[in-house]
Amino acid sequence: MGARRPVENLLALAVLTVAVQRPMHPYEMASVLRARGKDEDMPIKWGSLYTVVRNLAKHGLLEAVESGRQGGRPERTVYRVTEAGRREAEDWTRELLSTPRREPSSFEAGLSVMGGLAPDEVTALLRQRSQLLQERVEAARHALDQQRDELPRLFLVESEYALAMLEAQAAWVGSLLTELAEGTFPDLETWRAFHVSGRMPPDLEALAERGTTEE
Known part of the structure; x- marks a missing residue:
């Protein structure tokens, strides 16, 4: 800092x-x-x-x-x-x-509390996000290709970075969706059962109470 x-x-x-x-x-x-x-x-x-x-x-x-x-x-x-x-x-x-800075995004905030929604709803919402991300990636690529004909790269590096971040997020969301769809996401059934019964397993409840970050 x-x-x-x-x-x-x-x-x-x-x-x-x-x-x-x-x-x-x-x-x-x-x-x-x-x-x-x-x-x-x-x-x-x-x-x-x-x-x-x-x-x-x-x-x-x-x-x-x-x-x-x-x-x-x-x-x-x-x-x-x-x-x-x-x-x-x-x-x-x-x-x-x-100097890298910790700059949490609104998406990170959503991910941090997604357990409050049922897995099927989270999957549907992430599919929606994935579609929007793909559309934005395509739009950003098209805009950047057009700008390359008009501007030197010195004035385009921030657009290149923004596109790379969109592509990385789209790839990560796609990977998470695959885990949810194939059932390989850890503790998926426990998460699902919580939303059926309304009762959190004791071990997960203890983690939720103290958080998962230790000094």
């Missing part, structure tokens, strides 16, 4: 990376980020953009270079990245590339 950053919202990193290109006002930053599809690469709340920009300026990572008004539009302040901001963006990028 790296040191605490002055502005920890990932939108701040996105802002710094576009401000390195040239001075911009926040509205222009948002337009560039949207055009680059950054909201697909990281969690971005567009409503907080101006707050993030102000916080970056407060900490000396951006600085205002001019402020003006065109016609009846609100006044717009143009910001440029400072040397400290440039170093922050570089260091932050190094950390993200080099």
Whole structure:
């Protein structure tokens, strides 16, 4: 885990990376980020953009270079990245590339409590997920093939990674479905019996009470 950053919202990193290109006002930053599809690469709340920009300026990572008004539009302040901001963006990028982080997904959360549903229902739900994953894999492959004709690979590596993660998840879900369908999933009958009787076997109940992770 790296040191605490002055502005920890990932939108701040996105802002710094576009401000390195040239001075911009926040509205222009948002337009560039949207055009680059950054909201697909990281969690971005567009409503907080101006707050993030102000916080970056407060900490000396951006600085205002001019402020003006065109016609009846609100006044717009143009910001440029400072040397400290440039170093922050570089260091932050190094950390993200080099250091794996534990980032639980909503799917992991669902898997952690799937025992609360009967095996047949879980199987049906996973088949539904498998179908959706296959559709997304095909769509992502098609989009990536089209982008390869227009963009250098440097700007596509995040799309390649996203596709690889989709493919890996689809393969894993398919493997789990095979275990459930063939009856080779461990304790499948115990799981099924629990949903018939409503009574959990004592050994599984003890595990549920204390959890399965030991220090």
